Amino acid sequence: xxxxxxxxxxxxxxxxxxxxxxxxxxxxxxxxxxxxxxxxxxxxxxxxxxxxxxxxxxxxxxxxxxxxxxxxxxxxxxxxxxxxxxxxxxxxxxxxxxxxxxxxxxxxxxxxxxxxxxxxxxxxxx
Numbered sequence: 001x002x003x004x005x006x007x008x009x010x011x012x013x014x015x016x017x018x019x020x021x022x023x024x025x026x027x028x029x030x031x032x033x034x035x036x037x038x039x040x041x042x043x044x045x046x047x048x049x050x051x052x053x054x055x056x057x058x059x060x061x062x063x064x065x066x067x068x069x070x071x072x073x074x075x076x077x078x079x080x081x082x083x084x085x086x087x088x089x090x091x092x093x094x095x096x097x098x099x100x101x102x103x104x105x106x107x108x109x110x111x112x113x114x115x116x117x118x119x120x121x122x123x124x125x126x
Contacts, residue, residue, distance in 0.1 A: 003061050021087060
């Protein structure tokens with residue numbers, strides 16, 4: 001599969017993942033029972049798995065182009081791990097509404113950082 005096609009698939013999946021997470025976060029903030037819908041519990045996992053798979057394929061392409069020199073990618077991966085942790089707190093394991101809101105805000109900030117790093121190809125995009 002050509003690099004540009006995988007890249008565009010990855011970008012599209014990233015957009016859908018961000019939209020999905022934001023929508024579920026808003027539902028959480030509103031205390032909506034929709035969060036218990038089966039499709040809302042399954043679809044994000046499918047999206048995230050496809051996003052991860054496309055990211056791994058892109059990393060393989062970058063490996064051939066000097067992957068070890070891609071410091072922005074390491075920063076992005078660390079931010080993704082932190083985003084997963086905060087996202088889980090926000091949508092599932094946060095003990096209080098305040099903790100969930102704080103984790104949701106932190107997750108959104110991390111998403112903005114991840115996108116900025118990906119666009120700028122720099123671990124310090126500002």
